[in-house]
Each structure stands twice: as C-alpha cells, then as structure tokens.
Amino acid sequence: MLTAALRDLHLAYPEQFLTDVRTTAGELWENNPHLTRLSDTDPDVETVQMEYPLIHQSNSRPYHFIHGFPQFLEEHLQLRIPVTAFKGDIHLSPLEKSWMSQIAEQGYWGPFWLMVGGGKFDFTAKWWNPGSYQQVVDHFWGRLPFIQVGDRNHWHPPLERVVSLVGRTDTRQYVRLMYHADGVVCPVTFSMHLAAAVETRPGMPKNRACVVIAGGREPAQWEAYPHHQFISTNGALYCCDNGGCWKSRCQPIGDGDSKDQDLCTLPIEITPELKIPKCMDMIQPEDVIRRIELYIEGGALRCATAQEWRDFEAAVKAGANQAPVLR
Numbered sequence: 442m443l444t445a446a447l448r449d450l451h452l453a454y455p456e457q458f459l460t461d462v463r464t465t466a467g468e469l470w471e472n473n474p475h476l477t478r479l480s481d482t483d484p485d486v487e488t489v490q491m492e493y494p495l496i497h498q499s500n501s502r503p504y505h506f507i508h509g510f511p512q513f514l515e516e517h518l519q520l521r522i523p524v525t526a527f528k529g530d531i532h533l534s535p536l537e538k539s540w541m542s543q544i545a546e547q548g549y550w551g552p553f554w555l556m557v558g559g560g561k562f563d564f565t566a567k568w569w570n571p572g573s574y575q576q577v578v579d580h581f582w583g584r585l586p587f588i589q590v591g592d593r594n595h596w597h598p599p600l601e602r603v604v605s606l607v608g609r610t611d612t613r614q615y616v617r618l619m620y621h622a623d624g625v626v627c628p629v630t631f632s633m634h635l636a637a638a639v640e641t642r643p644g645m646p647k648n649r650a651c652v653v654i655a656g657g658r659e660p661a662q663w664e665a666y667p668h669h670q671f672i673s674t675n676g677a678l679y680c681c682d683n684g685g686c687w688k689s690r691c692q693p694i695g696d697g698d699s700k701d702q703d704l705c706t707l708p709i710e711i712t713p714e715l716k717i718p719k720c721m722d723m724i725q726p727e728d729v730i731r732r733i734e735l736y737i738e739g740g741a742l743r744c745a746t747a748q749e750w751r752d753f754e755a756a757v758k759a760g761a762n763q764a765p766v767l768r
Contacts, residue, residue, distance in 0.1 A: 443491060444530040444638070446510035446522070447475045453522050468612035472532035489517060499663040500684025506634075506663055527667060529638030533620055538642075542621035543614065544588055544604060547756045551749030552742065553586040554650075554733070555619070557627035559597035563698065565690045566705050567628045568717050569654050569724070571598040576726035577626065578602050581733070584744040586753040588622075590615065590632070604756050623742050624650030626729060628721075629664050637666045646741045652732045657681030657720035658688060670732035674720040680706050681720060691716040 447460055461479040462470060470476060479486050493509025495502075504512075507529075511522045544553055558574040560567045578587050582602050591597035593608025610618060616639060619625075623645070625636040636651040648668035655664065657674045663685070665671035680686045691708040693701040707719035736742040745753060 442493070442506055442529060442634070443510050444469060444473065445507050445524070445526070445528065446491075446514055447473075448530040449511055449522050449525050450514060451475045452525055454520065466612065469531060469616070471613060472534050472537075473530070474532065475530075489514070496663070500660050503662055505665075527637070529634060531616060531635070531638040531640075533616065533640070537617055538620065540617065543606060543610065543618055544756065545621070547604065547759065549586065549604075549749070549752045549756045551586065551745040551753065552623045553588050553621075553753075554624040554626060555590050555622045555632065556587045556600070556603065557591055557597075557625070557630060557632045558589055558600055559591055559595055560628055560630060561595050562694065563689065563696070563700065565596075565692065565694075565716075566658050566688050566718050567630065567656075567721075568596070568691075568715075569628060569721050570711050570717060571600070572711075573724075573726045573729070574626075575600055577729050577733070580726070580730050581744075583750060585733070585737075586745055586750075587626075588618075590618070602757060604753075619649075622649065624652070624733070624736065626652045626654070626733070628654050628656075629659055633664070633666070633669065637669070650733075650736045650742055652729055654721065654724055654729060656718055656724065658685050658718070660684040670735065672724050672728055672732065674723055677723065678707065678720055686720075688718070691718055 450458060459477040459479060461476055491510055492513050495504055495509040495512050507527065508524055511524055515522050556574060558571060578600055579602065587603045589600050589603045589605045589607055590610065591607045597607045599605060619635050619639045620642065625632055627633055633651055633653050636649045641647065641649050651669040653669055653671045655661065655671055655673045657678055657680065661671055661673040661675055675681050675685065688703060688705045689700040691705040693704065695701065705718045708716040709719050709722040710716050737744060
C-alpha cells in the first residue's frame with residue numbers, strides 16, 4: 442500500500458519531491474522509478490514515519506486500505522494526493538519478465554493458480570479448514586493445477602495433488618511467480634494485495650483472478666479489490682454485523698501478546714488442535730469452487746490441456762524436491 446502512496450504523490454506533484462524508503466520489504470521496491478537514494482543524516486532530508494490511522498474508521502467509512510497512507514501523507518504535507526490506480530505499485534524489469542517461472546523450471550508451462558492454504562500463527566482468525574482447501578484442489582484435479590505457496594515460518598499444512606513451493610521463494614521470487622500465475626486462492630493476506638499489484642502477462646486479462654476467503658474479520662470495503670471474488674460473511678453473524686470484528690486469534694498462543702486476551706467469540710473446533718472462526722467455517726469449498734469456475738466459464742481463463750496436465754502430474758510426482766534457483 443505504501444508503494445501506491447508514493448506513486449500517487451509523484452503523479453500529483455511531478456518532479457517536486459525526492460523520496461526514499463526504509464522498510465523490511467525492500468524487495469518490493471526493486472525497479473521502482475519513484476525512489477532516489479537519500480541519506481538518513483542529510484539535514485535536508487525529512488523522515489516521515491508512515492502510518493494509516495484510517496484503519497480505525499474502516500468499519501464505518503467507505504474507504505479501502507489503499508487510501509490509508511495517502512490520507513496520512515496528505516495531513517502531514519498539507520497537500521491533496523488523489524488515489525489513482527486501485528492497486529499497489531510493483532515493477533518488474535524486462536529481464537525479470539523474460540525469465541521462466543519456477544514451476545516451468547520443473548517442466549510445466551501451462552496455466553496455474555497459487556494457493557495460500559494457511560497463514561501466520563499470530564493471526565489464526567484468518568485460517569480456513571485445511572480440508573476445505575484440499576477439496577478445492579481435488580475438484581479441479583485434471584483441469585486446473587495449483588501451486589501451494591507460503592512462508593516456511595507460518596502455518597501451511599501440506600496439501601496433496603499440488604506442487605509445493607512453501608518456504609522456497611523469497612519475496613522477489615514470489616513477485617515473479619505471481620507475474621506468471623493465472624490466479625490466486627487465499628485468505629486476506631499479502632498474496633491478495635500482490636495479486637492486484639503485479640501486472641499480468643501479455644495476452645492475459647488486465648487484472649489477475651483472485652478468490653479471497655475473507656469471512657468477517659475485516660470489513661469488505663476495506664480489503665476487497667474490484668476484480669477479485671471476495672467471499673465475505675460480514676453481516677451474517679452478530680459479531681461482524683457492523684463491519685469486521687478485527688479479532689486475531691481463535692485460541693491463545695501464550696506469546697505474551699494482548700491478542701491472547703481478545704479471542705474470536707464463535708470458534709469452531711476442526712480438530713482438537715485447530716479452531717477457526719465460524720465466519721470462515723461458514724464458507725464452504727463449493728463457494729470457492731464456484732468463484733474459480735466463474736473465471737473459466739466466462740472465458741477469462743482456461744484449464745490445462747491434456748499434455749500440459751501430464752507435465753503437471755509429472756511435476757507433482759517428482760515432489761518438487763529440487764530447490765529453485767535464486768536469481
């Protein structure tokens with residue numbers, strides 16, 4: 442979202458600002474034309490600690506997350522910064538676009554979807570039933586390949602009938618993988634924002650397909666993108682009948698975080714070790730399957746050909762054991 446704010450600042454005031462960033466997500470800023478290397482010790486450089494206080498009004502006001510940083514910057518600079526494109530601002534070089542995808546390195550060149558079948562341990566209220574993810578994969582077996590992705594330090598129960606790249610992409614590799622992906626299935630997470638921010642390949646729809654299993658934690662207008670299938674249960678339960686509940690966990694973790702004291706009020710036990718929110722459990726595999734099918738029925742996307750599917754099966758059987766090349 443910060444990438445969008447800098448884009449819109451420079452569009453509104455061309456050649457009036459020099460900007461640089463200090464962030465843990467530096468790989469997202471590679472090739473960004475709006476950055477100029479600035480020194481922290483230069484007396485002419487002003488440091489602004491960016492925030493998005495608009496989130497505290499997200500349940501009641503008609504704004505998206507993308508408005509958060511620009512509104513903060515408007516107040517700080519006392520300037521008007523119109524929000525332009527409804528997406529982040531991620532740039533790939535021509536060389537990056539010319540590289541094959543990591544799944545192509547394993548012999549599969551057809552269409553594929555990314556699947557984020559888990560999430561962070563400190564935000565368990567965003568988790569969906571792993572068995573439901575598997576049902577989605579099984580439904581499309583023989584037609585639509587899925588690549589399971591995620592951070593190795595997060596919760597990603599292994600799925601069957603997928604090629605797993607969990608823990609095997611750094612941030613920049615994931616940006617490039619997203620560039621090649623036809624679509625994404627995920628909860629409300631980094632991947633849905635990246636799906637919107639990364640351009641699509643030539644010949645593909647202008648906006649990448651994405652099915653978001655959202656539940657009722659966040660208000661839909663704060664998170665949803667216009668071309669995504671955003672499955673929300675806002676208003677269907679008393680706990681999210683006026684926006685999102687913003688609860689983070691369904692069970693305490695014991696890490697000393699205050700989130701342990703403010704748990705989901707309607708947890709559903711999936712196994713003795715796993716609880717997920719009722720708002721997420723109410724979303725069935727059939728709901729997600731239907732949203733994916735829409736892209737295929739409408740003709741925006743296609744399934745794998747018979748030969749492509751044989752290549753994908755070979756990649757699955759190979760187990761994707763060889764680590765991808767770091768570029």
